[in-house]
Amino acid sequence: MSSPANAASVALIHKQKVLLIKRAYAPYQHLWTLPGGRIEPGETIEQCAAREIKEELGLSITELRPVMVQALGADKVFQLAVFATQSFAGDIVPSHEIAGVQWISPDQIGGLRTTSRLDLVLAKAFALFERN
Numbered sequence: 001m002s003s004p005a006n007a008a009s010v011a012l013i014h015k016q017k018v019l020l021i022k023r024a025y026a027p028y029q030h031l032w033t034l035p036g037g038r039i040e041p042g043e044t045i046e047q048c049a050a051r052e053i054k055e056e057l058g059l060s061i062t063e064l065r066p067v068m069v070q071a072l073g074a075d076k077v078f079q080l081a082v083f084a085t086q087s088f089a090g091d092i093v094p095s096h097e098i099a100g101v102q103w104i105s106p107d108q109i110g111g112l113r114t115t116s117r118l119d120l121v122l123a124k125a126f127a128l129f130e131r132n
Contacts, residue, residue: 005080006039007072007080007081008037008046009080009081009083010036010082011082011121011126013084018103018105018125019101020034020102020103020104021034021035021057021100022099023099024096024097032102032115033114034121037055045081046064049081056094057090057092057095057101058090058092058095059089059091061088063085064083065085066082067125069081070117072116084126086129109122
C-alpha cells in the first residue's frame with residue numbers, strides 16, 4: 001500500500017504546450033520540471049498544488065485533474081501527486097526558487113535536462129485533454 005501524497009506538482013497546459021520551470025535550488029537544481037512542492041500541515045493535496053503554483057509562479061489555478069502519483073527520492077520518501085489543468089489566471093512572476101520558465105510542446109522535451117520520467121508524466125497529462 002502506498003503512502004498518501006505529501007507533495008504536488010501541476011502541468012499547466014495551454015495550446016498544446018506545457019509550462020516547465022528550471023529549479024534554482026536542490027532538490028533537482030538546474031533540472032526542468034513541473035512547478036510544485038511539499039504539502040504543509042492541514043492542507044489537502046489539491047490545496048498544496050494551488051498554493052505552490054501561486055507561490056512559485058503567481059498564478060491562480062482551478063479545475064485540477066489528477067494525472068498520477070509518483071514515488072520520488074532515493075528512499076521514495078516523497079509521494080508526488082501530479083495534476084494537470086488548462087484553467088489558470090494571472091501573470092507569470094517566477095519566485096526566487098525558479099531559475100527559468102518556458103512553454104514547450106511535449107516533443108521538445110528530449111533536448112532538456114529534466115527530472116526523471118517527465119516525458120511519461122507529460123504524456124499522461126496531455127492525454128487528459130485530448131479531443132475525441
